[in-house]
Amino acid sequence: MKRNRSLPLWNIVYLAITLLPLNFVSASPVFAEQDTLWAHLRGLPSAELQVQALYQHTLYHELAFPPPDDWEAWVASVDPTEGESLHGILQAQMYYLLGLWEMHQARWDEAQNHLSNSLAQWTGLADQSGQQVTRMALGDVAVQLEDPRQALIHYQQAWELAPQDTATWLGAQSLEKLGTLLLSQTEYERAQAYLQQSLKAYHTLQKEKKAGRVNGLLGDCNRAQQKWEQAIAHYLLSSSQATGYGDTLAIIRSRLNLGKVHRYLGDLEQALNYGEDSYQLVKMGPNSILIAEVQAYLAQVHLDLNDLALARDLAQSALATTRNSGDMTVQRDAIEVLYKISKAQEEYTQALALHEQLLVVDDSLSSRTLQNELDTQEFQKQVSMDSIRKQESIQLAGEKLRETVRRQRLMAIYLGVGLVLSVLFGGFIFNRIRLTKRQEAMLVHQTGQIKEAVSSLQRKNAQMLSSIAYAKRIQAAVLPHETLIRKRFPESFLFARPKGIVAGDFFWIEQVGDTTLLAVADCTGHGVPGALVSIKCSEALNRAVYEHRLLDPGRILDEARTIVLNEFSQTDEPISDGMDIALCAIRGTELAFAGAYNPLWLFRPGKHAVPTDSEEASFSKITTLEDYTLIEVKPDKQPIGRFITSKPYQTKKLQIQPGDTFYLFSDGYADQFGGEQGKKYQKANFKKLLASMQTVDLTQQPYQLSEALNQWKGSTEQVDDITVVGVKVS
Numbered sequence: 061m062k063r064n065r066s067l068p069l070w071n072i073v074y075l076a077i078t079l080l081p082l083n084f085v086s087a088s089p090v091f092a093e094q095d096t097l098w099a100h101l102r103g104l105p106s107a108e109l110q111v112q113a114l115y116q117h118t119l120y121h122e123l124a125f126p127p128p129d130d131w132e133a134w135v136a137s138v139d140p141t142e143g144e145s146l147h148g149i150l151q152a153q154m155y156y157l158l159g160l161w162e163m164h165q166a167r168w169d170e171a172q173n174h175l176s177n178s179l180a181q182w183t184g185l186a187d188q189s190g191q192q193v194t195r196m197a198l199g200d201v202a203v204q205l206e207d208p209r210q211a212l213i214h215y216q217q218a219w220e221l222a223p224q225d226t227a228t229w230l231g232a233q234s235l236e237k238l239g240t241l242l243l244s245q246t247e248y249e250r251a252q253a254y255l256q257q258s259l260k261a262y263h264t265l266q267k268e269k270k271a272g273r274v275n276g277l278l279g280d281c282n283r284a285q286q287k288w289e290q291a292i293a294h295y296l297l298s299s300s301q302a303t304g305y306g307d308t309l310a311i312i313r314s315r316l317n318l319g320k321v322h323r324y325l326g327d328l329e330q331a332l333n334y335g336e337d338s339y340q341l342v343k344m345g346p347n348s349i350l351i352a353e354v355q356a357y358l359a360q361v362h363l364d365l366n367d368l369a370l371a372r373d374l375a376q377s378a379l380a381t382t383r384n385s386g387d388m389t390v391q392r393d394a395i396e397v398l399y400k401i402s403k404a405q406e407e408y409t410q411a412l413a414l415h416e417q418l419l420v421v422d423d424s425l426s427s428r429t430l431q432n433e434l435d436t437q438e439f440q441k442q443v444s445m446d447s448i449r450k451q452e453s454i455q456l457a458g459e460k461l462r463e464t465v466r467r468q469r470l471m472a473i474y475l476g477v478g479l480v481l482s483v484l485f486g487g488f489i490f491n492r493i494r495l496t497k498r499q500e501a502m503l504v505h506q507t508g509q510i511k512e513a514v515s516s517l518q519r520k521n522a523q524m525l526s527s528i529a530y531a532k533r534i535q536a537a538v539l540p541h542e543t544l545i546r547k548r549f550p551e552s553f554l555f556a557r558p559k560g561i562v563a564g565d566f567f568w569i570e571q572v573g574d575t576t577l578l579a580v581a582d583c584t585g586h587g588v589p590g591a592l593v594s595i596k597c598s599e600a601l602n603r604a605v606y607e608h609r610l611l612d613p614g615r616i617l618d619e620a621r622t623i624v625l626n627e628f629s630q631t632d633e634p635i636s637d638g639m640d641i642a643l644c645a646i647r648g649t650e651l652a653f654a655g656a657y658n659p660l661w662l663f664r665p666g667k668h669a670v671p672t673d674s675e676e677a678s679f680s681k682i683t684t685l686e687d688y689t690l691i692e693v694k695p696d697k698q699p700i701g702r703f704i705t706s707k708p709y710q711t712k713k714l715q716i717q718p719g720d721t722f723y724l725f726s727d728g729y730a731d732q733f734g735g736e737q738g739k740k741y742q743k744a745n746f747k748k749l750l751a752s753m754q755t756v757d758l759t760q761q762p763y764q765l766s767e768a769l770n771q772w773k774g775s776t777e778q779v780d781d782i783t784v785v786g787v788k789v790s
Contacts, residue, residue, distance in 0.1 A: 235261065239251045353387065577613075578645075604616045661693075723750060725785070
């Protein structure tokens with residue numbers, strides 16, 4: 061006779077009444093009323109009711125309580141007349157409680173063992189609800205054990221166990237966990253889809269506090285994709301919902317993220333307001349690490365506002381907190397602020413010491429990144445696809461073999477009615493069938509091996525993508541932020557489109573006294589190799605300016621070349637990598653320029669004749685386009701790096717006027733293939749495009765550059781990193 065796997069009705073009613081006081085027992089922080097909880101549980105009339113009450117209380121409050129030491133005795137004391145199913149339910153629940161307790165203690169391997177035992181019990185009982193909640197916990201453990209692939213499997217199976225036609229609490233939680241995991245793996249589109257489903261479910265269930273948390277995650281997802289308006293909308297919703305429920309941590313996070321978005325968009329007033337709101341809230345709590353994070357952010361904002369004294373105080377406070385037990389990213393932000401302040405105040409000894417600290421922190425942050433190149437990633441992808449195609453081919457061959465076996469068996473039956481000839485032929489058929497079965501078994505074995513190979517390649521691919529995404533964060537932290545251009549030149553823009561996740565192109569800007577240095581550089585290669593070279597070349601420019609006190613563009617490039625050659629000569633094999641660069645120094649109405657292969661183009665309103673014997677005519681090409689005079693300042697035909705006949709770089713000087721617009725750029729735009737004949741765009745077309753945009757506001761020019769590029773290349777792959785900087789003289 062089939063046994064009933066649920067508790068008797070009277071037990072369920074009794075349990076519901078019992079849980080009422082428990083809902084008030086632990087409404088305070090975790091374990092504050094643990095003794096009261098045990099006293100209440102011990103007063104229940106049976107072991108099964110005691111275990112059920114603890115299990116349901118844990119699920120209801122989402123808290124972890126340590127099960128009693130004699131839990132096995134509790135389970136063993138179940139009345140045997142209730143049957144084995146009830147005994148299995150109690151064991152599954154107790155293993156689950158043990159797993160949650162080990163998770164709370166950060167003992168992840170022990171937690172995984174207990175939760176796996178719980179899952180095995182629930183699976184044997186065909187209890188989908190128990191399997192679902194346990195799989196979500198196993199997914200959380202896999203995340204802590206840095207196994208995102210296993211976490212994804214658990215979360216996916218937990219979601220598949222939920223009813224697909226109605227909203228449930230466990231279903232909404234599994235969708236939220238799936239979205240959070242994919243967000244951490246930079247799969248933003250998939251993450252957004254799961255989080256939107258989770259948000260809809262929470263709204264249906266009227267769980268607005270959880271909806272607020274999911275809105276915060278959707279804000280993070282949109283911010284990572286630079287969808288600023290959507291990010292702001294979700295952060296505002298998260299802040300409003302968290303305020304309604306008194307969720308202080310969510311309020312702090314949403315307001316801090318709102319500040320970061322507005323800072324990126326250049327709205328420093330809003331960035332400061334949101335940062336101050338977060339700071340007032342976070343100071344009331346004991347979370348010193350979060351306080352340090354908010355202080356480091358406010359230090360960045362005050363630095364942007366040129367409030368150096370307050371920026372320094374906040375950065376020093378954040379750094380003091382994170383020196384021993386803090387987030388390395390927060391520590392890096394604080395050191396960077398202090399470094400920039402020291403440099404701005406010409407405290408060069410202190411700036412150099414801080415710069416060395418910055419490099420040490422960067423090395424620590426990048427210890428597990430930059431280990432694989434983009435070429436390896438593409439190779440692994442191709443191998444993965446080839447393996448999948450081979451697997452499909454083997455599966456098709458297996459289907460054909462099975463069909464062959466079926467036909468041969470029919471033939472054996474028809475021929476079996478014969479005499480000696482039929483017997484001999486039947487023996488032949490038998491041997492063929494046996495051989496076919498062996499082949500089929502071999503194919504099954506090969507299919508399993510290929511599946512394992514594909515799984516291994518997918519794991520490696522995920523690790524590589526994660527490493528490259530982290531490399532992008534490091535490169536963005538080391539190189540200047542684009543807001544520095546807009547701060548120095550209100551009418552300006554930066555158009556950057558890397559070929560991959562990280563780029564070999566970079567722009568560079570420094571303010572030294574009344575001189576502004578601005579450059580666009582194109583390093584050898586692209587992707588991870590190019591990004592590594594860009595960091596070295598950027599450091600060479602900084603050292604030329606701050607260690608050697610150089611402001612002349614030609615001399616800066618001379619010194620940068622020397623530094624790059626010295627850095628790249630420390631290996632057994634010589635490295636020929638380097639960069640092409642356009643570098644200018646603006647001081648008042650004078651613009652000094654030096655370039656390595658890359659020129660400077662200046663558009664001046666009107667058509668102006670320049671004498672052929674003038675100084676400008678000696679180093680530039682002057683033409684007219686549309687209603688503008690184009691002055692092309694020529695570069696030196698040699699790179700920053702190893703070259704056959706190296707010469708000193710020449711500095712060219714010209715006077716700039718209000719209304720002039722000049723551009724620095726890499727060769728990626730002009731070298732892009734496309735059009736009907738698949739040819740390069742060419743510099744001539746690039747000049748005409750820039751000339752046609754001179755009546756357009758500079759803030760809109762990046763959109764026109766993007767539109768023209770997309771129309772030209774169509775479905776053609778981007779061949780190189782692209783960077784364009786435009787500045788209008790006011």
